[in-house]
Amino acid sequence: MRLLLFILILGLAMFSNPKFSQHQEAVRTEIRNQTNEKTQDNLASKLGQLINRGASQLALETLMTYDNYFLASTTRIQTANQDQVLSVGIFGQVWVLPNELTF
Numbered sequence: 001m002r003l004l005l006f007i008l009i010l011g012l013a014m015f016s017n018p019k020f021s022q023h024q025e026a027v028r029t030e031i032r033n034q035t036n037e038k039t040q041d042n043l044a045s046k047l048g049q050l051i052n053r054g055a056s057q058l059a060l061e062t063l064m065t066y067d068n069y070f071l072a073s074t075t076r077i078q079t080a081n082q083d084q085v086l087s088v089g090i091f092g093q094v095w096v097l098p099n100e101l102t103f
Helices: 002-015 020-038 043-062
Strands: 064-068 072-078 083-090 093-096
Touching (some): 020 072, 020 093
Antiparallel strands (some): 064 072, 072 083
């Protein structure tokens, strides 16, 4: 009985492992939230937000690497010094690691 339950949980984890696009959207949303918190509501800041969104979109598409471990997944980005893990996903949920989102 326990073995069957264990196999079912493993199957659920494999089936619901988040895709790369889900990780990208989670990181993009976190970047947007951080940008909105730090800027004021004026024309210059709105323009800066648009530029930042475009730059973050480009970075997400070109610099992020998706690692699929079948039961879970991560995304990472190569910086000058090291690889930084940006997000972790399991059971259909993606968590962005807040301390790592500094690029």
